[in-house]
Amino acid sequence: MTGLKFAIVGCGAIGGFYGVKLVQAGCDVHFLFHSDYETALSDGLKVDSVDGDIYLPHVCAYHNSSDMPKCDVVIVCLKTIKNNTMPQLIAPIVSQNTTILLIQNGLGMEHELAVHFPDNTIYGAMAFICSNKIGPAHISHLDYGALTVGCYQHGNDTILNFADSLKSVNVDVDIVPDLNTARWRKLVWNIPFNGLSVVLNKTTDHIVGNVSTYELARCIMIEVIGAARSCGAEIPDSFADKMLDATKKMKPYKPSMMLDFLNRREMEIGYMYDNPVEEARAHGYEMKYTHMVECLLRSIQAGYLNR
Amino acid sequence: MTGLKFAIVGCGAIGGFYGVKLVQAGCDVHFLFHSDYETALSDGLKVDSVDGDIYLPHVCAYHNSSDMPKCDVVIVCLKTIKNNTMPQLIAPIVSQNTTILLIQNGLGMEHELAVHFPDNTIYGAMAFICSNKIGPAHISHLDYGALTVGCYQHGNDTILNFADSLKSVNVDVDIVPDLNTARWRKLVWNIPFNGLSVVLNKTTDHIVGNVSTYELARCIMIEVIGAARSCGAEIPDSFADKMLDATKKMKPYKPSMMLDFLNRREMEIGYMYDNPVEEARAHGYEMKYTHMVECLLRSIQAGYLNR
Numbered sequence: 272m273t274g275l276k277f278a279i280v281g282c283g284a285i286g287g288f289y290g291v292k293l294v295q296a297g298c299d300v301h302f303l304f305h306s307d308y309e310t311a312l313s314d315g316l317k318v319d320s321v322d323g324d325i326y327l328p329h330v331c332a333y334h335n336s337s338d339m340p341k342c343d344v345v346i347v348c349l350k351t352i353k354n355n356t357m358p359q360l361i362a363p364i365v366s367q368n369t370t371i372l373l374i375q376n377g378l379g380m381e382h383e384l385a386v387h388f389p390d391n392t393i394y395g396a397m398a399f400i401c402s403n404k405i406g407p408a409h410i411s412h413l414d415y416g417a418l419t420v421g422c423y424q425h426g427n428d429t430i431l432n433f434a435d436s437l438k439s440v441n442v443d444v445d446i447v448p449d450l451n452t453a454r455w456r457k458l459v460w461n462i463p464f465n466g467l468s469v470v471l472n473k474t475t476d477h478i479v480g481n482v483s484t485y486e487l488a489r490c491i492m493i494e495v496i497g498a499a500r501s502c503g504a505e506i507p508d509s510f511a512d513k514m515l516d517a518t519k520k521m522k523p524y525k526p527s528m529m530l531d532f533l534n535r536r537e538m539e540i541g542y543m544y545d546n547p548v549e550e551a552r553a554h555g556y557e558m559k560y561t562h563m564v565e566c567l568l569r570s571i572q573a574g575y576l577n578r
Numbered sequence: 579m580t581g582l583k584f585a586i587v588g589c590g591a592i593g594g595f596y597g598v599k600l601v602q603a604g605c606d607v608h609f610l611f612h613s614d615y616e617t618a619l620s621d622g623l624k625v626d627s628v629d630g631d632i633y634l635p636h637v638c639a640y641h642n643s644s645d646m647p648k649c650d651v652v653i654v655c656l657k658t659i660k661n662n663t664m665p666q667l668i669a670p671i672v673s674q675n676t677t678i679l680l681i682q683n684g685l686g687m688e689h690e691l692a693v694h695f696p697d698n699t700i701y702g703a704m705a706f707i708c709s710n711k712i713g714p715a716h717i718s719h720l721d722y723g724a725l726t727v728g729c730y731q732h733g734n735d736t737i738l739n740f741a742d743s744l745k746s747v748n749v750d751v752d753i754v755p756d757l758n759t760a761r762w763r764k765l766v767w768n769i770p771f772n773g774l775s776v777v778l779n780k781t782t783d784h785i786v787g788n789v790s791t792y793e794l795a796r797c798i799m800i801e802v803i804g805a806a807r808s809c810g811a812e813i814p815d816s817f818a819d820k821m822l823d824a825t826k827k828m829k830p831y832k833p834s835m836m837l838d839f840l841n842r843r844e845m846e847i848g849y850m851y852d853n854p855v856e857e858a859r860a861h862g863y864e865m866k867y868t869h870m871v872e873c874l875l876r877s878i879q880a881g882y883l884n885r
Contacts, residue, residue, distance in 0.1 A: 470777070471877060483876035490869070559866035562797070569790035570778060 275432055278303060278342035278364050280357075282311070284402040285374055286348030287410040289418070289437070291318045291325050296436040301331045301339050301364075308334040310407035319405075320412035322441065341366040344433055348374045351542040358387035365391060370429045374398050374418070376461055376527070377542025378454055378550060381423035393423040394430055395450045397457045403530070417443035419457075421450025455499035456506055458547055460514050463491035465528035465543060466564035469571060472532075476523040479515060489515060491560045498551035498558050528568075535575045540568050582739055585610060585649035585671050587664075589618070591709040592681055593655030594717040596725070596744070598625045598632050603743040608638045608646050608671075615641040617714035626712075627719035629748065648673040651740055654680045658849040661687060665694035672698060677736045681705050681725070683768055683834070684849025685761050685857060688730035700730040701737055702757045704764045710837070724750035726764075728757025762806035763813055765854055767821050770798040772835035772850060773871035776878060779839075783830040786822060796822060798867045805858035805865050835875075842882045847875050 277300045279290035286302075293300045304311050315328040333339045342364050349357055354375075365371065370392040373380050381395045401413040418437070420430060434444035447453045467478050467488060478484045492511035499506050531538045544565035548558045584607045586597035593609075600607045611618050622635040640646045649671050656664055661682075672678065677699040680687050688702045708720040725744070727737060741751035754760045774785050774795060785791045799818035806813050838845045851872035855865045 470874065481877045481880055483873040483880065487870060487873035487877075490866075490873075494866075559797075559801075560870050563794060563867050563870050566790040566794035566797075567777065570788045570794075573788055573790065 275299070275343040275429065276340060277301065277433075278339060278345045278361075280336070280345060280347045280361055280364075281305075281349035281353075282307065282316070282408070283348065283350075284404045284410055285398050285400065286346065287316060287404070287408070288318055288320075288400065288402050288412055288416070289346065289348070289374065289398075289442070290330075291316055291327060291410075292440050292442050293433075293436055294327055294330070295325060296440045298436050299331075301333060301342060303333050303336055303339060303360075304408070305334075307407040308332060314408060317409045318412055319410070321414060322412070322416070336360055337363045339364045342369060344370045344372060344429060346372045346374060350537075351375050351377050351380060351539045352537045354380060354383065354542070358384060362387075367391070370394065370427065370433075372396055372420070372430070372433070375542070376457065377539060377546060378458065379546040380542055381450070385424055390425070392425040392427050392429065394420055394426075395423055395454065396420040397453060401524070417445065419445045419447055419453050421447045421453045423450055449504070451502065452499070452504040452506065455495070455502065455504040455547075456510070458499070458543070459492050459495045459506065459510060460518070461526070461543055462495050462547065462561055462564065463488040464518065465526040465539075466561075466568055467491075468526045468529035469532040469538065470564065470567045472529075474523040474525055474529070475518050475521060479519045485515070487560075491564070494558055494560045495547070498547060498554075498556050498561070501554040501556035502550055532571070537576060538568060538572055540565060540572065544568065582606070582650040582736065583647060584608065584740075585646060585652045585668075587643070587652060587654045587668055587671075588612075588656035588660075589614065589623070589715070590655065590657075591711045591717055592705050592707065593653065594623060594711070594715070595625055595627075595707065595709050595719055595723070596653065596655070596681065596705075596749070597637075598623055598634060598717075599747050599749050600743055601634055601637070602632060603747045605743050606638075608640060608649060610640050610643055610646065610667075611715070612641075614714040615639060621715060624716045625719055626717070628721060629719070629723070643667050644670045646671045649676060651677045651679060651736060654678065654682065656682070657844075658682050658684050658687060658846045659844045661690065661849070665691060669694075674698070677701065677734065677740075679703055679727070679737070679740070682849070683764065684846060684853060685765065686853040687849055688757070692731055697732070699732040699734050699736065701727055701733075702730055702761065703727040704760060708831070724752065726752045726754055726760050728754045728760045730757055756811070758809065759806070759811035759813065762802070762809065762811040762854075763817070765806070765850070766799050766802045766813065766817060767825070768833070768850055769802050769854065769868055769871065770795040771825065772833040772846075773868075773875055774798075775833045775836035776839040776845065777871065777874045779836075781830040781832055781836070782825055782828060786826050792822070794867075798871070801865055801867045802854070805854060805861075805863050805868070808861040808863035809857055839878070844883060845875060845879055847872060847879065851875065 279286045311332040318325045372394045374396045397419045399417045405411045586593045587610045618639040625632045679701045681703045704726045706724045712718045
């Protein structure tokens with residue numbers, strides 16, 4: 272519909288969902304698969320969605336990025352634990368006019384990427400979505416789906432075409448003026464609830480349902496807000512209570528890091544914990560609660576990853 | 579030997595050990611038992627000790643403090659979770675000349691006790707000992723045994739008699755000039771290792787053996803030292819590394835709080851965590867690491883105590 276060529280790099284719960292939605296919107300989408308490549312090639316891509324199931328029997332599936340065409344928009348939905356190899360992975364599909372969009376959680380991803388692609392347009396996005404991969408090339412979309420997008424460098428209008436395409440299939444896309452603030456706002460929830468769900472091995476309802484962990488979650492949120500402020504992202508303290516109230520109303524939920532933990536996968540500690548702690552420290556703010564969560568997570572992960 | 583009448587209130591791993599040692603030194607010791615009263619009355623008190631086993635077939639055992647004589651020295655070895663009822667418990671055996679000695683971990687116990695006994699001599703002590711209760715009126719003494727004793731109010735020479743009695747049976751007693759500093763020094767180890775052993779369900783060797791938890795333990799220690807300083811207890815930062823080195827050399831060890839946790843007993847959170855956090859806060863110092871340990875411990879305890 273837009274005439275643009277899209278690449279989805281990392282076709283899990285997030286990339287699979289937005290890629291399928293772009294196809295549904297009539298876009299030309301090229302999917303880079305890892306372990307699910309054979310299944311995607313033979314069986315296509317399935318999204319069981321609260322908004323109506325989608326089944327694409329044929330998708331433009333690739334196993335190597337070097338086999339893919341250069342794309343106008345490269346959408347990276349890899350877990351951040353793979354970001355050390357990501358620039359090399361996307362290099363074959365990035366031309367000088369390519370817009371790169373990172374749909375990832377954490378802080379500092381765009382900054383690292385820009386070192387490799389200093390002249391490219393780079394956007395960052397956060398997905399507010401409940402979706403899981405339930406099998407090879409098979410995604411379950413449970414709730415929500417909105418994207419918040421902000422420009423990191425060299426903003427252009429391509430992102431508007433992307434947003435319009437998704438909006439045409441009922442996916443909300445909010446383009447915000449300040450990526451830094453948007454990333455920190457997401458961390459206000461992610462830092463306490465991802466970490467505590469693993470440390471305590473409890474879903475979100477237990478964390479907000481116990482007075483001690485509710486208090487702790489709030490203290491962590493206030494710390495993240497303070498850190499954000501030190502890094503130039505203005506978030507009011509009342510945002511913590513708004514998030515806590517929203518979490519109280521949510522159904523019992525396993526944050527993505529808890530799913531990684533329960534499945535003995537590597538957790539996204541670096542971008543979600545180390546980077547905010549270091550960024551805040553560079554601005555003279557010590558995130559002690561967050562640092563402690565980070566240390567506990569690393570210790571827990573060492574217990575099952577043997578690294 | 580001293581002519582003094584001693585009471586041991588709380589005859590577990592600590593009280594049983596020091597009480598038996600006092601008997602061995604020839605002192606007149608009156609033991610207040612709780613659940614082990616019947617066993618102590620019929621079978622006596624046993625200490626299996628690295629320094630030589632001791633068996634007292636007959637001890638002055640009581641089940642109610644109102645049946646006991648007034649004592650010259652009342653040695654309280656109860657867990658601090660019972661401190662809310664302790665003043666009433668010892669009232670029958672305390673006269674105006676009684677010296678009260680609290681062998682307990684944490685902060686603020688003497689201050690609370692002094693409200694009830696403003697005119698009595700009060701000492702505080704910390705036991706550096708590895709001992710466990712392995713059965714009713716049966717204690718296993720594995721290692722160490724030294725006491726550090728400091729005066730809280732109205733110091734007198736009775737404590738010297740007490741110390742001499744224990745020294746005569748090879749128990750080191752160090753009478754220090756500053757109880758406040760001694761209590762904070764003990765907290766430098768207790769706060770990280772008791773708490774983290776429960777939060778991580780790991781013995782001390784694992785905590786110092788993993789880079790992340792070693793770093794965390796050190797951060798907590800430095801925080802406790804900073805808090806101590808704000809409360810007038812001068813401890814050098816190098817004390818943290820000294821304690822960490824000592825812990826590395828220790829055999830795998832389950833701190834007392836971990837034993838409570840593993841046996842699903844109430845943990846000594848109030849005096850070991852809440853009180854230091856509040857005391858430091860009153861002096862303008864925020865113990866964020868310690869506060870987080872406290873919150874995690876309360877949440878973990880709520881999971882098995884249903885309170």
